[in-house]
Amino acid sequence: MTGARRGWQATGRNMLRILPVLIVLALWQFASATGVLPKSLMPSLFEVGRALAGLIASGEIVPHTLASLGRAGAGFFVAVVFGIAIGVLMARMHSVQLALEPILGLIYPVPKPALIPLFMVWLGIGNFSKIAVIALACLVPIVIATFNGARSVDPMLLWSARARGTSERRLLWRVVLPSALPQIAAGVRTAIAIAVIVLVSSEFISSEAGLGFLIFSYGGVGAEDAMLAVVLYLAVLGYALDRLYVAGLRKAMAWHAFAH
């Protein structure tokens, strides 16, 4: 069995997974069309689809998508960079760990969306406050994951590298980070999900642009079909982001394995 053939088989199996979703969507449309699901409760799939098509065709969805992705992305990347740095520092230097661990413990139980109004009072109603909350929210899982990953590096690896004269700095890049990568990757994946949640919450609470804002305002005026259209769009977007991340990660790991 060649590798290519196996690859196709896997794709086929993945495509098959969408079947139950399609079944549910079909049931939805059927229920709406036959009146089992009254329009007053929920618009039909076709109506939502039409609304979505309209939003995409008119391009209206684009600026909002960009606004949301921009905010979430900025906060996310800040969190990744600082989170990994802090996590590694905590793992390698005991004093840093002692200093920061209790503080992290304080931040952890605070539901980050609850900090949104605080950040808005502090940093203004604009994008910056939202980016900051998202960054803070994403920071915690990344720091924890990096810390755990960097801490559990096999000491044998470190000793043997040191014995071969690797400087402490190269040690970090060549040994610690790669071995902590799986856990960091898992933490980052969690952070993606958190970023989306905090993003939408912040846009619900206050904003003038973005997908959350669209959902909230359409809901407010009773345009349920448009609102659900954006919800669906958001669901697909979230799913796609997660999948892209996983696929990208696999590619990066493969390249990494080759390069070494």
Add this chain to the structure above:
Amino acid sequence: MRYGEGSDAVTALESIRLSVEAHEFISIVGPSGCGKSTLLYLVGGFLQPTTGEIRLRDRPVSGPGRDRGIVFQRYSLFPWLTVQDNIAYGLREMGVPRNERERIVADHVRLVHLEGCERRYPRELSGGMQQRVAIAQTLACNPEILLMDEPFGALDAQTRRILQDELRRIWRRGTQTVLFVTHDVEEAVALGTRIVVMASRPGRIKEVLTRGFDIDDGDEFEANPAFAALKLHVWRSVKEEVDASRT
């Protein structure tokens, strides 16, 4: 008996023909991967043969049942139940009334010499004690056939020997037919009235030997030359298969 699909299929067992009389003790030995456990699971009804059938008293076996009890090497005890609750489990499923149940449990606790441990949890017991409970809980359901999948394989040599003697004693006094899978040749010959040697790839029966002599409680059978001869024969037979599968 085949697994898998298309070109990945694996024939685990081929042309197995075996009949077993009541109250026999059949030891099944062979190299790893010869399908001896698979055979056991087929008899137990946990797997379905792709060709052929298993018959119990002229009726085909279609699934697991109380008439065929099974003892595994590990994890056969429910960790959230005490020793007595584990033994009572099958009885509760059968709807046996409380008094009766307690009596049967007490009997079986005594049978495996675990008095005083009734209220302990599996994690508090040693490996040997856990296997005793496993045997007790299976026997409590009064199966006709006792299937044992390398039950003493995870125990140390001393405990193994003690439990072998106990198992022989229990089998002697009872009426169960035992199918005992092991990779330990000495164990197979010490316990079995008939010894089935299996070959691997594909799994099949190589030969079936009958132990011509009896072993009683407390016998020092190692000293018996008939035992040594039989054991050597079986060992050589198995070794042949191990060597063959390595080439």
Add this chain to the structure above:
Amino acid sequence: MRSPTDGHASRMRRLFVRIVPVGTVLIAWELATRLNVVNPYVFPPVSEIVLRWVTLVAGGTMLGPLWDTLWRALLGLGMAIAIGVPLGLVMGRSRAAEWFLEPLFSFAFPLPKIALIPLYVSWFGLFSLSKVMLIFTDCLFPIVLFTYHGARGISPIYTWSAQARGTGPLRMFWRVVLPLSLASIYDGVQVAVVVAVLVAVVTEMVSGGSGLGYMMMRAYRYGDVRTAFATLLTISLIGYVLYRIAQALRERLLFWHVTEA
């Protein structure tokens, strides 16, 4: 080797080490606001926050909203457990159920259920029901997922051993699959507890009515930052306390659990 007298001393030292960083931050905060380095209208002094918190709790003003948030979170969580655990167990043992349900949960997972607040409000109104339903929806996912994985990972030896002792398929769920999955289910519950509090607060912040989330938003709207922070403190405390309770209960419930090596 640790001597008997070490225990007390090292415990004190550990406590000390944990308090110092937190204490430093708090003291810095207090000083920074008092000296106007940080705007006290944004970050009131810690002492005043604590004072306000004590006043609100002792005076009973905080208790009503606290109870509202709490019962909503717990009710939603309870419903999620009642429905999610059986669902996860069935998914774990039935190929058909798994085939149908797993993709549904996987696809729906990345969507922040919070985006459904307007939809739920239109269905269930502005008050508690919509909030509880959203909490239920959000908690369902971790519970189903964890239960599903727990049920899937059961060694067939347990089920075979049970089958050979006369256990029918229905009883199998109750007597074998459920206890064996319990550790995993509990992990899911621990995650869900945190989610429940979070969603309760966010729904209150967005759709108002009552509860700690609403109380906090209201405080900000009136410029009452001290109350806002005090509410934030309570919110964080609930999450923390519930998680710790869940953790402590775990030891008692799962005392028999041994992770299979």
